[in-house]
Amino acid sequence: MNALATDAVSPPRTAAVLLGTGVVGRALLALLSTGAARDIRLVGAANSKRQHAQPDGLTPVDVVQRLAAHRDGRDNAALLAALDDSGASCKVVVDATACAKEAGRHAEWLAAGYHVVTANKALAGGQLSGWRALQAASARGAVYGDAATVGAGLPVLSTLRRLRRCGDSLLTLEGVFSGSLSWLFNQYDGSRPFSELLLDARRLGFTEPDPRSDLSGEDVARKLLIIARNAGFALGSDEVEIESLVPEALRDVDTATFLDRVKALDAPLHARHEAARAKGKVLRYLARLNQRGRARVGLVEVDASHPASRLSGTDNQFALTTTRYHATPLVIQGPGAGPEITAQALLGDVLSL
């Protein structure tokens, strides 16, 4: 009898439903087919329009095809019912969407006893009221797995929480928090249009579904808010000063129109690049939080001695100054975007429940 058949007859310890079968969701489905996930039973999956639920288990590799063929419209209640009917003691909703509406339900699911593991930053990195609802709901016992929301799983939030448990406090935070913007500015030397690089970053699965979420600084601001709030700063989303790289004329159009007109990015960014180069500097999109809680994300000209000037690929860099890491910061650095590492962060959070 194979492992799947064994799983089907006895209740699993862990049952999961997956929201989102885009680049991250699909990478997670691939990991769920490996031995590392042998103790997890996938009992439901959904994209924006369709879903499929089966309490005795879905075969992860078939999910995308099944959803294409399936007629069930979206109804979270049926997915939660599949978790309940699985008999699992540990029931988890995995959110691999960028949908604010689904994120808005995280606190409700936690309060109802479902664990939530998420790559979606819209709640924890959104309005302060949402963050507070999340804290209140988590206090009731269910776990919020958020490793994928910052640094695509780099050990930033776990480190910060450990320091706080030891009585340490975050004083300042600085770095590169966007994998796509890191990749773009690490490569951009003016020889290829910025818009071409952006389309490459999108194809590689580094950007948000709408790349303006990266270019506008919103995604970076969300990560800054998640870190700051986890460090105890009650920072509102309107308290982050954000520099957007999206030209005014492209801010309110739909995604397809933005992609059609993406070349409008090229001239302004070329000018910024040339201005920096004339001073012997390079451009990096930095996030900063100072000791007074002042937060800013934006494009900065840095010289060769700046740590961010030496990054490569999608590297993120988080420099944390704390009461005990004071003389020099604690630095966490490594790839900060990409479907596989993000999916691994989700799997890791599910496995640690």
Ligand SMILES: NC(=O)C1=CN([C@@H]2O[C@H](COP(=O)(O)OP(=O)(O)OC[C@H]3O[C@@H](n4cnc5c(N)ncnc54)[C@H](OP(=O)(O)O)[C@@H]3O)[C@@H](O)[C@H]2O)C=CC1
């Ligand atoms: N890419 C990366 O490197 C990283 C991504 N993340 C986060 O991961 C999340 C997913 O990103 P990514 O996979 O790139 O995005 P994609 O656009 O590739 O996929 C998003 C998926 O979510 C689905 N979806 C949208 N709304 C709903 C809904 N209401 N219910 C169920 N499914 C829904 C979409 O459905 P449909 O297929 O029908 O459109 C699609 O399958 C984002 O929040 C992103 O910030 C976090 C860290 C790193």
Ligand SMILES: N[C@@H](CC=O)C(=O)O
């Ligand atoms: N689009 C994001 C992906 C991870 O959150 C990024 O570029 O960092």
